[in-house]
Amino acid sequence: MKPVNAVITKVVDETPTIRTFFFDTSFELIPGQFVMVWIRGVDEIPMALPYENAITVQKVGPATSALFELGECDSIGIRGPFGNGFDITKGRILLVAGGVGAAPLAPLAEKAGSAGVEVTTLLGARTNDEILFRERFEAAGDVRIATDDGSEGKHGYVTQLIEDSKKYSQIYCCGPENMMKKVLDMVAPSKAQFSLHRYIKCGIGICGACCVDGLRVCKDGPVFSGEVLKKTEFGVYRRNECGERVRF
Amino acid sequence: MMLAATVTGLKLKNPMMLAAGIMGTTGGSLKRAAQAGAGAVVTKSIGIAPKAGHSNPSMVDVDCGYLNAMGLPNPSYKNFQEEIDKAKESEVPVIASIFGGSADEFSEIAGALCADAFELNVSCPHARGYGAEIGTDPKLVEEITHAVKSAVNAPVWVKLTPNVTDIKSIGLAAQRGGADAVVAINTVRGMAIDIESGYPILGNKFGGISGRAIKPVAIKCVYDLYEALDIPVIGVGGISDWKDAVEFIMAGARAVQIGSAVGENIDIFSDISSCMDAFLTEKEWTLDDIYGMAHEV
Ligand SMILES: Cc1cc2nc3c(=O)[nH]c(=O)nc-3n(C[C@H](O)[C@H](O)[C@H](O)COP(=O)(O)OP(=O)(O)OC[C@H]3O[C@@H](n4cnc5c(N)ncnc54)[C@H](O)[C@@H]3O)c2cc1C
Numbered sequence: 392m393k394p395v396n397a398v399i400t401k402v403v404d405e406t407p408t409i410r411t412f413f414f415d416t417s418f419e420l421i422p423g424q425f426v427m428v429w430i431r432g433v434d435e436i437p438m439a440l441p442y443e444n445a446i447t448v449q450k451v452g453p454a455t456s457a458l459f460e461l462g463e464c465d466s467i468g469i470r471g472p473f474g475n476g477f478d479i480t481k482g483r484i485l486l487v488a489g490g491v492g493a494a495p496l497a498p499l500a501e502k503a504g505s506a507g508v509e510v511t512t513l514l515g516a517r518t519n520d521e522i523l524f525r526e527r528f529e530a531a532g533d534v535r536i537a538t539d540d541g542s543e544g545k546h547g548y549v550t551q552l553i554e555d556s557k558k559y560s561q562i563y564c565c566g567p568e569n570m571m572k573k574v575l576d577m578v579a580p581s582k583a584q585f586s587l588h589r590y591i592k593c594g595i596g597i598c599g600a601c602c603v604d605g606l607r608v609c610k611d612g613p614v615f616s617g618e619v620l621k622k623t624e625f626g627v628y629r630r631n632e633c634g635e636r637v638r639f
Numbered sequence: 640m641m642l643a644a645t646v647t648g649l650k651l652k653n654p655m656m657l658a659a660g661i662m663g664t665t666g667g668s669l670k671r672a673a674q675a676g677a678g679a680v681v682t683k684s685i686g687i688a689p690k691a692g693h694s695n696p697s698m699v700d701v702d703c704g705y706l707n708a709m710g711l712p713n714p715s716y717k718n719f720q721e722e723i724d725k726a727k728e729s730e731v732p733v734i735a736s737i738f739g740g741s742a743d744e745f746s747e748i749a750g751a752l753c754a755d756a757f758e759l760n761v762s763c764p765h766a767r768g769y770g771a772e773i774g775t776d777p778k779l780v781e782e783i784t785h786a787v788k789s790a791v792n793a794p795v796w797v798k799l800t801p802n803v804t805d806i807k808s809i810g811l812a813a814q815r816g817g818a819d820a821v822v823a824i825n826t827v828r829g830m831a832i833d834i835e836s837g838y839p840i841l842g843n844k845f846g847g848i849s850g851r852a853i854k855p856v857a858i859k860c861v862y863d864l865y866e867a868l869d870i871p872v873i874g875v876g877g878i879s880d881w882k883d884a885v886e887f888i889m890a891g892a893r894a895v896q897i898g899s900a901v902g903e904n905i906d907i908f909s910d911i912s913s914c915m916d917a918f919l920t921e922k923e924w925t926l927d928d929i930y931g932m933a934h935e936v
């Protein structure tokens with residue numbers, strides 16, 4: 392598919408560095424799938440879909456800054472949704488979110504919560520005003536918070552909130568790779584799913600830029616079971632846009 | 640065994656290879672293509688220095704095929720031997736695709752890498768100063784081929800661009816330079832524009848078409864090269880099932896490469912192999928029987 396034109400209808404400030412852009416186009420999505428967002432004349436970048444008609448963006452560099460310049464009535468191009476998304480299970484689930492990693496997990500919490508699944512969410516952020524989608528997770532179940540600076544909840548990393556992981560039938564995780572690697576080392580790998588970030592170019596499983604030991608993050612992922620990731624370079628190195636290895 | 644083929648001395652369990660630039664930047668992804676049944680794998684084109692490539696969008700689906708302008712992103716040959724070595728664990732031949740701006744650059748890269756064969760990319764349609772700007776000039780193609788042949792012992796293949804008036808003259812130049820085979824074709828120059836805004840979709844504005852749309856172009860190139868050259872032709876461009884692969888072999892391809900179609904189905908290599916095998920058995924033909932068949936009827 393060519394990029395679909397999406398007109399921005401509303402911009403919501405979520406935190407000092409994160410904004411949600413709602414648009415006039417809806418996508419049928421499995422939580423965890425992503426779209427390629429084309430900021431015309433600038434770049435095209437991968438973004439999770441936290442709603443069926445919105446992206447939630449943290450400002451980190453040129454493309455996301457260009458997005459922050461856009462407002463109502465401006466438009467972007469969208470290809471997707473791409474990728475597999477989370478495999479939703481029954482029972483009692485634990486969500487572990489670091490920073491903007493809460494974006495793909497919020498619709499999962501809602502979907503699972505409304506299906507009667509017991510949802511517990513561990514939300515990590517640098518500081519209390521950077522906590523993303525707290526209300527959405529609270530509406531779906533229990534929430535525990537950790538902040539790097541101790542401004543709210545546990546003073547430390549979100550991984551320090553994990554206890555008794557065996558009581559959950561499935562664990563879902565998205566955040567910085569170092570944090571996800573810690574989670575992988577703490578839980579039963581076969582019962583955990585991780586949504587990965589890699590440099591994505593084509594988005595359709597052809598160019599290979601995003602491969603993690605032969606697994607295409609854009610096509611076979613972005614969600615992988617811990618069992619699969621255990622055997623790979625996950626948590627050890629990623630690749631930059633040239634394909635050079637960059638150690639974590 | 641029916642599909643076993645020897646191409647420029649390389650023994651392939653089947654003649655279906657992974658094309659250059661498709662899942663070819665990492666040893667792990669090359670290995671996965673081999674495990675999915677590819678008879679050989681070709682790496683991403685590797686250059687002198689690390690290169691980030693063009694800005695995104697770098698690839699887009701255009702209904703009849705795909706349009707891409709990756710811009711030859713690669714980690715440079717200095718960081719690439721370990722990827723080739725990892726790919727070698729799969730025990731199929733690994734062909735290093737390389738590109739450069741001059742004969743010296745090509746031979747520096749080839750001389751530093753250890754691979755089962757080299758494929759010279761003189762045909763990328765959208766990298767300034769590289770690729771097709773070289774591949775449309777017979778003298779340069781001959782010179783570069785000759786330089787690489789002198790620098791390595793492994794077979795040297797030359798990948799041709801269809802974006803020329805007469806592809807045979809470029810194929811002949813490669814042959815004069817000592818090439819062991821030619822590979823045809825690289826992508827066909829193309830462009831797509833977003834009608835909501837007037838922006839060309841690709842970050843590089845234009846790029847190369849691959850996939851279904853270019854198959855008839857590629858078949859004709861292979862057919863012509865087969866007639867003009869003494870060295871083998873390897874066919875690539877738009878293969879998405881076993882019938883396409885058979886068509887290429889009948890046009891005169893000793894082996895084929897598969898690119899874009901890997902996106903939707905990475906098992907395409909083994910799928911094509913088993914269907915081609917069944918087809919040959921039913922027709923009571925061998926691979927040799929259908930090789931160049933279209934020229935004999
Ligand atoms: C599947 C997936 C889902 C994502 N979902 C979200 C989300 O919901 N919200 C959000 O804020 N961010 C998300 N990201 C991250 C987001 O794509 C990057 O923050 C963005 O590309 C940065 O671009 P930039 O030009 O602003 O920054 P840069 O300064 O160019 O880059 C900052 C970081 O982003 C990475 N990056 C740049 N371009 C790409 C690219 N094409 N593909 C992948 N990474 C890139 C860089 O490697 C670097 O680590 C997601 C990434 C992936 C892979």
Ligand SMILES: Cc1cc2nc3c(=O)[nH]c(=O)nc-3n(C[C@H](O)[C@H](O)[C@H](O)COP(=O)(O)O)c2cc1C
Pocket residue numbers: 593597598658659660661683684698705707709711736760763798824825826848849850851853875876877878896897898899900
């Ligand atoms: C994303 C992409 C990247 C490519 N990169 C290279 C490359 O680095 N070197 C090269 O010689 N050809 C490259 N090609 C061209 C392919 O090897 C092949 O010649 C072309 O795509 C036609 O085959 P197909 O229709 O099966 O894809 C690339 C093609 C695509 C789609």
